Amino acid sequence: MRHAGGVSRDAVADPVLHRRRRQRLLDALGDGLLLLPTAPEQRRNGDVLYEHRPGSDFHFLTGFPEPEAVLAAWRTGRGRHRAVLFVRPRDPVREVWDGPRAGVAGAVRAFGADAAHPIGELWHRLPDLSCDHARLFHRLGVDSAFDRRLLDAFATLAQKRRRRQPVAHPAIEDPIPALAAMRQRKDPAELAAMRAAAAATVAGHIAAMRATRPGIREYEAQAALEAAFRRHGSPRNGYPSIVASGPNACVLHYHENDRRMRAGDLLLVDAGAEVGGCTGDVTRTFPVSGRFTSAQAAVYRVVLRAQLAGIRACRVGAPWTRAHVVCVRELTKGLVELGALRGDVDRLVRKQAFKPFYMHGTSHWLGRDVHDVGAYDDDHDRPLSLVDGAVLTVEPGLYFGAKDQRAPSALRGIGVRIEDDVLVTRRGPVVLTAAAPKAIDEVERLVGRS
Ligand code: GLY
Ligand code: MN
Ligand code: MN
Numbered sequence: 547m548r549h550a551g552g553v554s555r556d557a558v559a560d561p562v563l564h565r566r567r568r569q570r571l572l573d574a575l576g577d578g579l580l581l582l583p584t585a586p587e588q589r590r591n592g593d594v595l596y597e598h599r600p601g602s603d604f605h606f607l608t609g610f611p612e613p614e615a616v617l618a619a620w621r622t623g624r625g626r627h628r629a630v631l632f633v634r635p636r637d638p639v640r641e642v643w644d645g646p647r648a649g650v651a652g653a654v655r656a657f658g659a660d661a662a663h664p665i666g667e668l669w670h671r672l673p674d675l676s677c678d679h680a681r682l683f684h685r686l687g688v689d690s691a692f693d694r695r696l697l698d699a700f701a702t703l704a705q706k707r708r709r710r711q712p713v714a715h716p717a718i719e720d721p722i723p724a725l726a727a728m729r730q731r732k733d734p735a736e737l738a739a740m741r742a743a744a745a746a747t748v749a750g751h752i753a754a755m756r757a758t759r760p761g762i763r764e765y766e767a768q769a770a771l772e773a774a775f776r777r778h779g780s781p782r783n784g785y786p787s788i789v790a791s792g793p794n795a796c797v798l799h800y801h802e803n804d805r806r807m808r809a810g811d812l813l814l815v816d817a818g819a820e821v822g823g824c825t826g827d828v829t830r831t832f833p834v835s836g837r838f839t840s841a842q843a844a845v846y847r848v849v850l851r852a853q854l855a856g857i858r859a860c861r862v863g864a865p866w867t868r869a870h871v872v873c874v875r876e877l878t879k880g881l882v883e884l885g886a887l888r889g890d891v892d893r894l895v896r897k898q899a900f901k902p903f904y905m906h907g908t909s910h911w912l913g914r915d916v917h918d919v920g921a922y923d924d925d926h927d928r929p930l931s932l933v934d935g936a937v938l939t940v941e942p943g944l945y946f947g948a949k950d951q952r953a954p955s956a957l958r959g960i961g962v963r964i965e966d967d968v969l970v971t972r973r974g975p976v977v978l979t980a981a982a983p984k985a986i987d988e989v990e991r992l993v994g995r996s
Contacts, residue, residue: 555611557609557610557656560609562658564608565658568619571607572619575683575721576621577679578679579619580619583615584613586691587614602915602919603725606725606914608657609657610631610648615633617630630660630662631661632668633664673702676699700715730936736913739824740937743784743825744979746775747818747819747982748826748982750775751817755993756770757771757996758813759807760809760834762806762807764790764805768817783817784819784826784827785817787815787817788814788816789814789815790803791812791813792811792959793947794961795962812961816828824913825912827939827965828965829963831849832993833993835994836990841956843986844884845957846962848876848880849942852880853942853964853965855876856909857966857968860932862933862934865930869908870908873940875895876942877903877944878899885954886957902950903945904944912937912938912967933970937970937978938967938970939965940966940968941966945961946958964984966980966984
């Protein structure tokens with residue numbers, strides 16, 4: 547059995563929306579031919595493929611769900627462009643196995659392409675398509691097979707253009723920075739998807755809290771989490787769920803998820819549901835038996851205080867790093883209170899004395915990709931300012947390894963992270979995932995209450 551193909555659940559047939567996005571991008575890029583493939587299919591083993599997920603940029607501009615698809619688009623005048631989709635043609639035999647395809651006609655009818663052709667015709671049509679363009683917008687280095695075929699097409703193009711030497715092929719420019727800037731500032735449709743992803747993500751975290759009790763394995767809590775994601779309209783996760791109990795909470799991207807949980811453990815769950823192509827990214831940490839020990843509660847309060855301060859720092863015009871600066875100061879103050887560090891807080895911050903216990907950043911852009919596109923620094927390596935419509939995470943944590951001699955013995959084996967998704971607006975930060983409980987008493991009331 548070949549598992550592949552018919553992934554119409556990712557179809558977003560909204561031609562007006564996608565035409566508007568393409569026009570904005572092409573206006574930002576200027577004249578030239580944009581060539582954008584979707585994500586390539588990936589083989590898992592034998593004849594089994596990984597589930598296909600459309601490439602984020604491609605899906606943003608087309609809403610087209612199927613693998614083996616390429617967008618070609620160019621401006622045709624002020625406020626106008628032409629979009630051509632290359633797609634898998636209808637194939638009654640393959641569709642029996644893989645499910646229905648939009649086909650060439652469907653790419654035009656449902657997805658609003660101006661024209662469509664079978665994907666097999668891409669390479670012999672490309673020389674003609676690119677003949678009249680001095681610039682070609684394509685990111686090299688992502689798909690080497692695609693790049694190689696592009697070079698072959700240029701050889702044909704050189705023949706066609708031999709009377710116009712010395713220009714054998716168009717100048718290749720990277721469209722991704724312009725695309726990333728567009729994606730970073732969410733449009734209303736993206737925001738609706740972000741809110742839906744946040745709602746499903748919250749539902750999952752609440753379900754995981756309710757399902758957790760001593761004696762079950764981490765993957766059982768994961769099953770409750772992800773079942774709730776699915777029930778709330780999420781066909782897949784935005785990234786592999788981290789369900790890390792006890793000492794595993796100190797492994798930042800833990801993914802084994804198979805330890806049996808014990809009374810007295812904390813469980814750290816970092817997971818996000820994808821809806822409409824966008825993902826949530828939330829972390830909650832809670833006691834497996836429903837009651838924080840005093841050491842766990844002391845650490846938790848420090849992290850929560852830091853996170854709330856970090857969220858308040860996410861304001862239009864502030865550097866995106868302000869949340870990190872604020873969190874690091876709060877965490878350092880807390881580390882002194884907890885007896886893990888000694889000395890003057892400002893000096894400890896300057897020396898980065900927190901690093902053994904807080905070794906990751908506080909924020910990243912969030913959107914279609916969990917670590918989403920978008921620049922962080924300007925050309926002088928200075929942090930960019932937050933803009934209205936950007937979404938970022940705020941995710942401080944403290945991690946005391948079970949065998950870490952630098953940590954007070956009462957804290958060893960405790961790992962806490964608290965993460966929410968924050969929309970930056972002119973009226974201040976909006977926490978999209980605020981409905982996931984994080985106050986100690988709220989969390990304690992939920993755990994184990996299935
Ligand atoms: N879930 C990955 C992260 O928080 O960055
Ligand atoms: Mn994150
Ligand atoms: Mn996360």
